[in-house]
Structures are given as C-alpha cells and as structure tokens.
Amino acid sequence: MPRKFFVGGNFKMNGVADSLSSIVANLNAAQVDPNTEVVIAPPSLYLLLVRQLADPKFAVSAQNVFDKPNGAFTGEVSVEQLRDAKIDWTIVGHSERRTILKEDDDFVARKTKAAIEGGLNVILCIGESLEDREADKTLDVVTRQLNAVAGVLSKEQWAKVVIAYEPIWAIGTGKVATTQQAQEVHATIRKWLADKISPEASDNTRVIYGGSVSEKNCRDLAKEPDVDGFLVGGASLKPAFVDIINSNI
Numbered sequence: 001m002p003r004k005f006f007v008g009g010n011f012k013m014n015g016v017a018d019s020l021s022s023i024v025a026n027l028n029a030a031q032v033d034p035n036t037e038v039v040i041a042p043p044s045l046y047l048l049l050v051r052q053l054a055d056p057k058f059a060v061s062a063q064n065v066f067d068k069p070n071g072a073f074t075g076e077v078s079v080e081q082l083r084d085a086k087i088d089w090t091i092v093g094h095s096e097r098r099t100i101l102k103e104d105d106d107f108v109a110r111k112t113k114a115a116i117e118g119g120l121n122v123i124l125c126i127g128e129s130l131e132d133r134e135a136d137k138t139l140d141v142v143t144r145q146l147n148a149v150a151g152v153l154s155k156e157q158w159a160k161v162v163i164a165y166e167p168i169w170a171i172g173t174g175k176v177a178t179t180q181q182a183q184e185v186h187a188t189i190r191k192w193l194a195d196k197i198s199p200e201a202s203d204n205t206r207v208i209y210g211g212s213v214s215e216k217n218c219r220d221l222a223k224e225p226d227v228d229g230f231l232v233g234g235a236s237l238k239p240a241f242v243d244i245i246n247s248n249i
C-alpha cells in the first residue's frame, strides 16, 4: 500500500475565534483531494471550537502536549484532556519549542511516548539549524533527534508517528529547501527507519517536509519519492492551503 499523502496545517499562535472559524469554513467548502490526510493544528484555546466546526474528514491536532498525566503543571495540557476533546493528533518537538522554549531531545521523546501511549498520533518535528547545515551536520542532527525517540518507543509505536523534516532555516523565512535537499534528508530518514526500526516502519512511515511550503513550490516537492506530504505554517492560514493539500493530484 502506498503511503497516504499527509498535509498538516500548523496555525501556531495565530487567529481568534472569528478568523479561525472562517479559515475552517473555507476549508470545509473547498474541494480537497480525498486521498490526502489533512490535519489542522489551531492554538490550544481553540481546539474545541475547531473540532466542532471542522468537517469530520479533517483531523485536529494540538501543537504541543505534556509528558505527565495530570497534576501541578501550570499551563500544560495532558494527553487525556486532548483525547477527551476528541483531538487525535499532537505536534511534538516543533523547532520553535526546541529553540525558544528550550525543549531538548529527551523531553521531546518522553512527550512522544506519552502521547502515543495515551492514544494520540504524533507529528514529530526534527530539523537542523542553518549553522548545522553549513557545518555539514544536517544528517547527524536529524539522526540524533530520531535516536532519542527510538530509545523510548517500541517498533510498533512508529505506526502512530508522522515525521516532519523541518529545516529551521526554512521555517517562516520564505527560503524553502530545494527538492534535492529535501529528498536527500527524507531518504536518509527512511534508511534510518529501515536500519533502526524495521522494514515495515521504513515503508509505511510518512516523512513530510516543512519550511516555507507554498502553493508555488509544493508540486515540485511532492514529486520527490520520499516526500509524503507537508507541514505548513504561514500558508495554512490562507486559501493557498487548499492548493497545497491538492498538490499530489
């Protein structure tokens, strides 16, 4: 079975009830490729609203989750609370959380495990900084980030993970990776899955690209054999998101 094309929309800390409602209404009314899995991630305050408004064919994701089940963790949201709100996905390890909020590889791995054990699917973000890329350390960095997660997940649990390769230098900068740069890293991730996890995980795990994806560059990226979709930030707030969802047809 070919891997199902996957497009995530990460709204980040953007929007209020009115604007998010119209984004969802536009999406509900759009003609979207039925063979693409679409997941939208609004700010946590609006998860319930968006889940209520979005057509059931669209899944809804949190942008983050905590690794502990409950208790004195002010400001955090638990896996159980997300499940209770009918949220099926969470993003984990977004570079903005890794860099601005200092989340390290082990914390990201613990959150991934807690999310999956509690019944969520995970969009696991990895990616190198510009400094890493210029020092030719891209593959070392993404492998290190993946190894931390491999240390805590069972082989079977990888079936609940979508890996988002998001070079930090491409996020929100308008500077998209070339098709060759994306394909090289995605192929390395697929080989890592084969070597470290299992041939099934390598065949079945979606590896999606994120970083300044737009309606202009998505079609060429989608043609690469190991690019199984996109995680989209800025453009997911605009009508162009529909073109990106439909970039595989």
Ligand code: PEP
Binding pocket: 010, 166, 170, 171, 172, 173, 174, 210, 211, 212, 213, 231, 232, 233, 234, 235
């Ligand atoms: C992101 O935040 O995951 C992202 C890819 O952002 P943008 O598309 O705006 O670069």
